[in-house]
Amino acid sequence: MHESARLREGLDREAVLSRLDHADRLGIPEVVRDLVDWIGLGLTAMAGGVNETRFVRLWIEGKRPRRPASLRAAWRAAYVIKALCGGEAAKAWFIGQKREFDFQSPIRVLQENTDDARTAIVRAAVRFATN
Amino acid sequence: MAFQFANLPRRIYRVGWGDDPLAYAPLDILKKGPGRWDDLRFRFRTGYFADSLVTCFIETLVDLRPDPATVATLLAMGEQLPDMDLAVSEALAPKYASVVITAEDRLVDIAHAQSREEFRLRARRRKRLKAGDFLAAHLQVPRRAAGIVYDGGYAGICAPSAEALAVNAASVAVTYNIFETLLDSNQPRVALVPHTVRPAAEQAIDIASARDFLRI
Numbered sequence: 001m002h003e004s005a006r007l008r009e010g011l012d013r014e015a016v017l018s019r020l021d022h023a024d025r026l027g028i029p030e031v032v033r034d035l036v037d038w039i040g041l042g043l044t045a046m047a048g049g050v051n052e053t054r055f056v057r058l059w060i061e062g063k064r065p066r067r068p069a070s071l072r073a074a075w076r077a078a079y080v081i082k083a084l085c086g087g088e089a090a091k092a093w094f095i096g097q098k099r100e101f102d103f104q105s106p107i108r109v110l111q112e113n114t115d116d117a118r119t120a121i122v123r124a125a126v127r128f129a130t131n
Numbered sequence: 132m133a134f135q136f137a138n139l140p141r142r143i144y145r146v147g148w149g150d151d152p153l154a155y156a157p158l159d160i161l162k163k164g165p166g167r168w169d170d171l172r173f174r175f176r177t178g179y180f181a182d183s184l185v186t187c188f189i190e191t192l193v194d195l196r197p198d199p200a201t202v203a204t205l206l207a208m209g210e211q212l213p214d215m216d217l218a219v220s221e222a223l224a225p226k227y228a229s230v231v232i233t234a235e236d237r238l239v240d241i242a243h244a245q246s247r248e249e250f251r252l253r254a255r256r257r258k259r260l261k262a263g264d265f266l267a268a269h270l271q272v273p274r275r276a277a278g279i280v281y282d283g284g285y286a287g288i289c290a291p292s293a294e295a296l297a298v299n300a301a302s303v304a305v306t307y308n309i310f311e312t313l314l315d316s317n318q319p320r321v322a323l324v325p326h327t328v329r330p331a332a333e334q335a336i337d338i339a340s341a342r343d344f345l346r347i
Contacts, residue, residue, distance in 0.1 A: 042210030043210075046204065085221045085222050086224065088217040091218065094201075095202060096194045100268040105197075105198035105201040107201055108201055123163065124164070127164030131156060
């Protein structure tokens, strides 16, 4: 079955959402590698709390980032949009301003580095991709 | 005092997942990302419709409007910005655009002063509410209102499109949010008949109008 036709079947949304917790089982280098694939170096750097892409390569090589929880939240949000819509939509979503975040983008909200911010962006990503 | 009603137009529109315009989102999904008019306790589900496909597309694509500060940061890092044509087509790829015929049932016009006062009394709130409280980014008040309107036996809620108003304060776009009869019944409280169902991405003119409105 064609990918888009398969995705249109309701079960796939549930299957994708059931994999969100997979982020907790991945090592940080894998999380970062996926994020680079899906949303690019720049957004991955911002998700990890820095504004320079050189740090991203260090994280992939095993250096511990300052904000691993934010990277895992970014993985969840990126995963659900990438899986159900596509990578470019995921990238645009991370950059897009959201009313619920006072017209900031999810990636800037993630830089607040709080549990509330991380929960809110994953929830917003699910809403965008599944409704 | 009682809720003020709004008549449903003869046709309403939906852009949503799957090719059944009357299907409600699975509960597990709602719980992970509830919408504006979803009950706080998930005792029933809400179907989201609007006055035009353009309004539906505005609500669907509004999250893609670039945040200038983020764009500036990425450009300073030498990063490429997303291809918006591709991003829009991806965002709409799994979705369908539908036209639905209604039986002109009445919904509660929640932004009307009379309805706001009725809600205040039923919710036992001290402070009066402004229309904006139901359209705010924080969803506590509208989700509570959905529960109270549902408990009153009404079919749903009519309200301005919060997303369109946030982009342009002069917007007159309207949403129609219709409750299901009982949880998991998949039956709306209003008689609705699907008219046409097409892949959302094929609605080029309406998508272009929505993108023009959102400037994306």
